Amino acid sequence: xxxxxxxxxxxxxxxxxxxxxxxxxxxxxxxxxxxxxxxxxxxxxxxxxxxxxxxxxxxxxxxxxxxxxxxxxxxxxxxxxxxxxxxxxxxxxxxxxxxxxxxxxxxxxxxxxxxxxxxxxxxxxxxxxxxxxxxxxxxxxxxxxxxxxxxxxxxxxxxxxxxxxxxxxxxxxxxxxxxxxxxxxxxxxxxxxxxxxxxxxxxxxxxxxxxxxxxxxxxxxxxxxxxxxxxxxxxxxxxxxxxxxxxxxxxxxxxxxxxxxxxxxxxxxxxxxxxxxxxxxxxxx
Amino acid sequence: xxxxxxxxxxxxxxxxxxxxxxxxxxxxxxxxxxxxxxxxxxxxxxxxxxxxxxxxxxxxxxxxxxxxxxxxxxxxxxxxxxxxxxxxxxxxxxxxxxxxxxxxxxxxxxxxxxxxxxxxxxxxxxxxxxxxxxxxxxxxxxxxxxxxxxxxxxxxxxxxxxxxxxxxxxxxxxxxxxxxxxxxxxxxxxxxxxxxxxxxxxxxxxxxxxxxxxxxxxxxxxxxxxxxxxxxxxxxxxxxxxxxxxxxxxxxxxxxxxxxxxxxxxxxxxxxxxxxxxxxxxxxxxxxxxxxxxxxxxxxxxxxxxxxxxxxxxxxxxxxxxxxxxxxxxxxxxxxxxxxxxxxxxxxxxxxxxxxxxxxxxxxxxxxxxxxxxxxxxxxxxxxxxxxxxxxxxxxxxxxxx
Numbered sequence: 001x002x003x004x005x006x007x008x009x010x011x012x013x014x015x016x017x018x019x020x021x022x023x024x025x026x027x028x029x030x031x032x033x034x035x036x037x038x039x040x041x042x043x044x045x046x047x048x049x050x051x052x053x054x055x056x057x058x059x060x061x062x063x064x065x066x067x068x069x070x071x072x073x074x075x076x077x078x079x080x081x082x083x084x085x086x087x088x089x090x091x092x093x094x095x096x097x098x099x100x101x102x103x104x105x106x107x108x109x110x111x112x113x114x115x116x117x118x119x120x121x122x123x124x125x126x127x128x129x130x131x132x133x134x135x136x137x138x139x140x141x142x143x144x145x146x147x148x149x150x151x152x153x154x155x156x157x158x159x160x161x162x163x164x165x166x167x168x169x170x171x172x173x174x175x176x177x178x179x180x181x182x183x184x185x186x187x188x189x190x191x192x193x194x195x196x197x198x199x200x201x202x203x204x205x206x207x208x209x210x211x212x213x214x215x216x217x218x219x220x221x222x223x224x225x226x227x228x229x230x231x232x233x234x235x236x237x238x239x240x241x242x243x244x245x246x247x248x249x250x251x252x253x254x255x256x257x258x259x260x261x262x263x264x265x266x267x268x269x270x271x272x273x274x275x276x277x278x279x280x281x282x283x284x285x
Numbered sequence: 286x287x288x289x290x291x292x293x294x295x296x297x298x299x300x301x302x303x304x305x306x307x308x309x310x311x312x313x314x315x316x317x318x319x320x321x322x323x324x325x326x327x328x329x330x331x332x333x334x335x336x337x338x339x340x341x342x343x344x345x346x347x348x349x350x351x352x353x354x355x356x357x358x359x360x361x362x363x364x365x366x367x368x369x370x371x372x373x374x375x376x377x378x379x380x381x382x383x384x385x386x387x388x389x390x391x392x393x394x395x396x397x398x399x400x401x402x403x404x405x406x407x408x409x410x411x412x413x414x415x416x417x418x419x420x421x422x423x424x425x426x427x428x429x430x431x432x433x434x435x436x437x438x439x440x441x442x443x444x445x446x447x448x449x450x451x452x453x454x455x456x457x458x459x460x461x462x463x464x465x466x467x468x469x470x471x472x473x474x475x476x477x478x479x480x481x482x483x484x485x486x487x488x489x490x491x492x493x494x495x496x497x498x499x500x501x502x503x504x505x506x507x508x509x510x511x512x513x514x515x516x517x518x519x520x521x522x523x524x525x526x527x528x529x530x531x532x533x534x535x536x537x538x539x540x541x542x543x544x545x546x547x548x549x550x551x552x553x554x555x556x557x558x559x560x561x562x563x564x565x566x567x568x569x570x571x572x573x574x575x576x577x578x579x580x581x582x583x584x585x586x587x588x589x590x591x592x593x594x595x596x597x598x599x600x601x602x603x604x605x606x607x608x609x610x611x612x613x614x615x616x617x618x619x620x621x622x623x624x625x626x627x628x629x630x631x632x633x634x635x636x637x638x639x640x641x642x643x644x645x646x647x648x649x650x651x652x653x654x655x656x657x658x659x660x661x662x663x664x665x666x667x668x669x670x671x672x673x674x675x676x677x678x679x680x681x682x683x684x685x686x687x
Contacts, residue, residue: 188397188398188399188401189401189403191357191362191397191401192401192402192403193414195360195362195389195393195394195472196389196390196394196414196415196418197386197387197391197419198418199386202418206414206417210403210405211403211404211405213405
């Protein structure tokens with residue numbers, strides 16, 4: 001009986017609503033999305049060209065040097081970086097690697113630029129926290145593929161929609177960890193800052209952000225790795241790079257090339273993760 | 286004397302039904318009753334007192350008595366629910382943000398129980414903080430901060446981080462930081478409670494010494510009666526958010542306002558039953574008529590003392606001699622010590638409490654003589670013994686507290 005009663009309620013047109021919202025946005029804000037698409041792809045092309053202009057050997061040595069300092073002058077990570085990047089070069093994946101690095105860099109940068117201020121806002125305002133937390137939950141639990149659809153509607157195919165969907169997917173950790181980091185600052189630190197007559201921004205920049213830095217950096221680390229994983233998925237809508245090779249291999253059921261590109265992504269992820277963690281540890285000590 | 290800080294009917298209520306609870310407070314209901322009726326906690330209940338310019342005013346109470354809430358309302362780290370806080374006649378409670386910030390920057394500094402030092406800043410940068418937020422330029426604020434650190438004897442550590450310093454040193458930095466912008470009022474919230482007993486005592490001494498030259502108005506929060514008695518010019522005792530008595534240590538000990546204060550004072554006194562008799566030692570003495578200057582000098586050398594007590598044949602205390610005086614007497618070829626005996630030696634009975642001994646001995650060049658009603662010498666108390674006994678007592682107190 002229950003089921004018949006439930007069946008009498010007409011199906012809510014959620015699908016139509018979403019489609020209408022997206023198409024309304026596409027039509028009415030096309031000038032806006034167009035500007036972003038053009039500016040974005042110009043910037044990313046320029047960055048990729050710059051990265052490709054640097055000789056691979058110079059590039060590899062730079063990254064090895066960076067990882068050497070990040071790991072407090074130990075040899076494990078630098079050796080891994082050297083061998084890993086040589087492998088990628090050897091497999092003819094250097095150009096896709098540069099595209100992937102561009103996408104990850106831009107997506108991470110945008111996530112930080114948006115995420116840190118939003119996190120600060122959430123830490124300062126209970127109502128902002130109350131409103132934004134469910135939005136973050138939504139962003140994180142919605143299957144990543146779903147973002148690809150409006151991304152294509154807004155920006156067509158290519159790097160820009162890839163970055164757009166990567167930012168949505170990778171943003172939440174930075175926001176959450178910034179919020180958490182600031183809320184975790186010891187009450188006595190806040191009281192000390194206040195008791196000397198700090199203004200709000202003095203308190204934020206001189207006390208709260210420095211003390212929250214390690215936590216915020218952990219969030220940014222997460223964001224970068226999520227951006228990397230989304231950049232691979234975004235290859236389905238034409239984002240170039242290592243992910244494109246994986247998707248191609250998948251479509252043709254080629255095990256070999258699939259793993260070759262997959263290994264390259266793993267190498268990149270480990271280098272990014274360990275290097276960032278190294279710097280974070282270094283700073284917090 | 287002028288009044289520096291005055292609070293009138295200062296009240297803080299934590300919880301939702303603030304208005305309703307406030308009415309009950311005005312009706313004079315108890316903290317427990319209000320909690321039961323409204324669910325709101327009365328942090329501070331109509332507290333009123335005046336603090337004079339240049340005095341150390343101690344607010345004492347057990348945990349939960351509202352003393353920390355009270356001190357935080359003085360610079361509005363906690364917003365008062367009702368009441369007035371007058372500093373130099375201006376009501377802090379009614380100030381807007383900018384006025385309040387100005388007071389915090391220029392008039393009132395705070396020292397915290399767990400030091401409140403910023404771990405990401407060096408000692409110097411910590412000390413500069415108050416000046417930095419005021420916008421004082423770098424050279425000037427560094428100079429002032431270095432001077433404040435120098436006064437605390439901490440200049441060599443200026444480039445270290447707080448966690449590289451011991452607790453006592455960290456709190457010296459906390460104090461130096463609070464003093465760097467030359468405030469008129471110092472709020473000290475359990476400032477020495479996190480320190481070891483001996484260090485705590487040193488810090489109390491340093492605070493008193495500093496106060497001799499600086500004459501700040503200090504409001505000091507503590508749960509320790511001994512500390513209150515030691516440093517406080519006047520003491521306010523708090524219980525359940527109310528100020529139950531304000532007075533000098535002497536007044537509070539001799540004339541407790543109510544049963545609560547009495548019990549409080551008794552509790553602490555019980556741990557102070559150690560008297561001079563318990564810690565005195567057998568003295569090295571010289572018989573006045575029997576020994577001349579040469580014997581005295583020889584014995585002082587042998588015992589490695591710079592002074593020695595002088596008694597007559599019945600062991601009645603006559604005074605003491607110093608090595609310099611005795612040496613002069615030897616040079617002048619005198620036959621006895623009568624001319625060089627000094628009599629300004631503190632005398633106590635064997636019932637004297639150890640805490641009284643502490644002050645006596647602190648101000649005395651000689652040991653303290655313990656005598657009976659006929660001035661017969663029973664023993665002496667030297668500085669090390671008093672300190673030792675006090676430390677032992679504090680240890681025992683702490684063990685009991687744990």
